[in-house]
Amino acid sequence: GAVVSQHPSRVICKSGTSVKIECRSLDFQATTMFWYRQFPKQSLMLMATSNEGSKATYEQGVEKDKFLINHASLTLSTLTVTSAHPEDSSFYICSASGKWDTQYFGPGTRLTVL
C-alpha cells in the first residue's frame, strides 16, 4: 500500500515560535495532499488542500497566514504553524490522494505549544 510519512512525530514549542511539519509520499507521486487537524476523541477536520505547484485551498475558518502550506514537489508538502499559541496544540495529520480519491494518511504530528 501507499506510504506517507510525517516529521516530526512530536514537537513541543514555546508560544510565539513557528513550527514546520513535513509530509512525504514515499512510494508514489501525489499531486494533491491534505492537512487535517484532530482534537481528542473527535473525527478529522480538513484544514486545507495542497496542490503541487499552486496555492493551497483553505477551508472556511482556517487562517491561511497562520497555517502556511507549501507543496513544492509531487512528494512533499509542508505545514508551518506561525506564531504558535497554546490553542494551536493539536494532532495534525496529512494525507496524499491516490486512485478513486482514496487518501493515504501519515502517522500524524502531536504539537504542544507551551
Next chain:
Amino acid sequence: TQLLEQSPQFLSIQEGENLTVYCNSSSVFSSLQWYRQEPGEGPVLLVTVVTGGEVKKLKRLTFQFGDARKDSSLHITAAQTGDTGLYLCAGATGTASKLTFGTGTRLQVTL
C-alpha cells in the same frame, strides 16, 4: 455542508461478538472509504468501495456500499481485541479529491 453520520458513536463489546457500524448521508458519493485509527496514529485505510451495492470482504470485515451510494455499513464478525479503535467512514464527491469524514465510531473489544 455534507454530513456523514455514523452510528453508533461508541460500542463496547466482548470478544467473539458481531457488530455493525453504519455510515449515512443525504449526499451521493463517488467513492467511500473506511479507515481505522488507533490513539496517536494516523488513520489506516481498510477499504474503498466505488460501485452502488458493492460488497467487499476483508477477512472478518464486510463492507457494503448502498445502492444509491449515500450510505455504507461495516460488519465485523467474531470481534477480537485487536479490532479496538476509532472507525471512520469518508466519502468522496470527486471535487478536488476532498473527503467528507464521518463522525466516527469508537469500538472497544474486551476479553
